[in-house]
Each structure stands twice: as structure tokens, then as C-alpha cells.
Amino acid sequence: MASSAIPSRGPKWHGDYLFLFQSLVAKDFKVRYRNMSLGVFWSLLNPLIIMGVLWFIFTKVFVNRSIPHFPAFVLCGLVPFNFFTLAWVTGTISLVENASLIKRMPIPREVVPIASVLAIGIHLLIQIGLLLAAVLLAGRGVNWQWLWLPLVWGCEVIFVCGLSLMFSALNVYARDIRYVVESSNAVLFWLVPIFYDFGAVPQRFREVYELNPVAALVLACRNILLHAAAPPTPLLLKLMASSSLVFVSGLLVFRKLRRRFYDYL
Numbered sequence: 601m602a603s604s605a606i607p608s609r610g611p612k613w614h615g616d617y618l619f620l621f622q623s624l625v626a627k628d629f630k631v632r633y634r635n636m637s638l639g640v641f642w643s644l645l646n647p648l649i650i651m652g653v654l655w656f657i658f659t660k661v662f663v664n665r666s667i668p669h670f671p672a673f674v675l676c677g678l679v680p681f682n683f684f685t686l687a688w689v690t691g692t693i694s695l696v697e698n699a700s701l702i703k704r705m706p707i708p709r710e711v712v713p714i715a716s717v718l719a720i721g722i723h724l725l726i727q728i729g730l731l732l733a734a735v736l737l738a739g740r741g742v743n744w745q746w747l748w749l750p751l752v753w754g755c756e757v758i759f760v761c762g763l764s765l766m767f768s769a770l771n772v773y774a775r776d777i778r779y780v781v782e783s784s785n786a787v788l789f790w791l792v793p794i795f796y797d798f799g800a801v802p803q804r805f806r807e808v809y810e811l812n813p814v815a816a817l818v819l820a821c822r823n824i825l826l827h828a829a830a831p832p833t834p835l836l837l838k839l840m841a842s843s844s845l846v847f848v849s850g851l852l853v854f855r856k857l858r859r860r861f862y863d864y865l
């Protein structure tokens with residue numbers, strides 16, 4: 601009796617995952633600043649320019665004295681938002697940008713968009729240093745509430761990894777997904793309380809704001825850094841729940857769509 605053949609699923613990755621992550625993160629970081637005269641300084645220059653413009657507009661043109669420590673206040677919104685937008689776009693195009701590597705090596709496909717987000721995380725660390733310096737210059741000293749920062753920032757990284765998994769998979773099949781992401785970021789700039797206080801948001805919209813992990817992170821950072829207070833428990837629970845939900849959803853969508861990546865890359 602002839603035995604039935606078991607269909608092959610192709611070669612599997614048997615290498616070192618940590619080495620693979622380190623290599624991809626280092627490659628993405630180096631490529632971003634290749635042939636640039638200012639190099640990594642762009643990570644500081646961009647938020648500084650935007651903060652300076654907003655500070656001038658809202659302290660010299662449209663004077664708003666109700667927001668103390670305005671530069672630090674703006675950076676608490678700008679740094680999380682800059683990381684989110686850059687990481688989401690970079691993660692979305694990561695599979696297409698690394699098509700030759702994906703076709704040549706049997707690496708786990710999920711590693712590619714996650715590594716691209718972690719590469720942007722290096723820029724995030726630099727900008728967090730700028731944010732903490734602005735907080736100290738504003739006269740807000742170090743306090744025990746700073747211990748909450750790794751948790752809230754970790755939630756945003758998980759959230760962006762989930763989005764990158766989902767949208768990078770979709771971008772393989774429809775290359776204009778990248779422009780959908782860029783347009784969404786332009787809209788989100790106004791839906792995240794970057795240069796306006798959360799107290800200005802009408803009560804009926806506040807629950808929706810807090811469900812957005814980027815807006816929730818901004819609110820948590822201002823509580824921790826400017827008010828020396830722990831983030832409210834409901835806010836933390838929403839931040840962790842929404843970030844985890846998006847990550848799991850992104851992973852499920854990615855694994856559903858990855859079967860035909862090779863045909864479209």
C-alpha cells in the first residue's frame with residue numbers, strides 16, 4: 601500500500617532569534633541615517649523644531665497662560681506621537697523593504713515588522729532623554745512615579761508592534777496601505793492632546809480619547825512627569841487592554857495573510 605505524501609511547508613528557521621533581531625534592528629537604524637550629514641541628531645532636531653513653533657504660537661501669538669511649563673507639556677505629547685507615527689509607517693513598509701531577505705532566508709516573517717519598530721525605539725530613547733531634560737529644566741524633579749514610565753512606554757511599543765504586524769501584511773497585497781497610514785497619522789495629530797489640555801475635551805468624548813493608547817500614554821506621561829502623580833488606574837487598565845488587544849489582533853491577521861507573501865513580494 602502506497603503511503604500518502606505529507607506536503608512540505610518549506611524550510612524552517614533554526615537560527616538564533618536574538619542575533620536575528622539585533623541584526624535587523626542595527627540594519628534599520630544604520631540605513632535610516634546613511635549619507636546624512638547630521639546623522640542621529642535628526643532624532644532631536646525634529647521634536648525641538650515642532651516644540652519651538654508651538655511654543656511661539658501659543659505663548660506669543662495665541663497666549664494661553666493656563667498651561668504651565670508649556671515646552672515640557674508639549675514634549676509629553678510630541679515624543680510619544682513622533683515615535684508612534686514613525687514606527688507605524690516604518691513597520692508598515694518593512695516587509696516590502698526587506699523582500700529580498702524574506703525570499704532568500706526562511707526567517708520568521710513576524711520578526712521583520714517587530715524589528716523595524718524596535719529600531720525606531722532607539723530614536724525613542726534619545727527623545728525620552730530630551731523630554732526628561734525639559735522636565736528637569738521646568739523645575740519638576742525626579743520622583744518615585746517615574747517608575748511607571750517603563751510600563752506605559754512598553755504598552756505603546758506593544759501597540760505599535762500590533763499595528764505594524766497587521767498593516768505590513770496588508771501592504772504586501774495592496775501597496776497603497778502606506779499612504780492610508782500616513783493620512784491616518786495626519787488626522788491623529790489633532791485627536792491626540794499634544795498641544796492642548798485634556799481638560800478642554802468635552803466630557804462625552806473623553807472615554808474615546810482614553811481608549812486610544814497614544815492619547816492615554818500622553819495623559820499618563822503628564823501625570824507622572826508634570827504632576828508627580830501615578831496614572832489613574834482606569835487609564836492604565838484601558839492602556840494595557842487596548843495595547844494587548846491590538847497586538848493579538850495584528851498577530852492573528854499577520855499569520856492569516858503570510859501564506860502568500862512570497863507570491864506578492
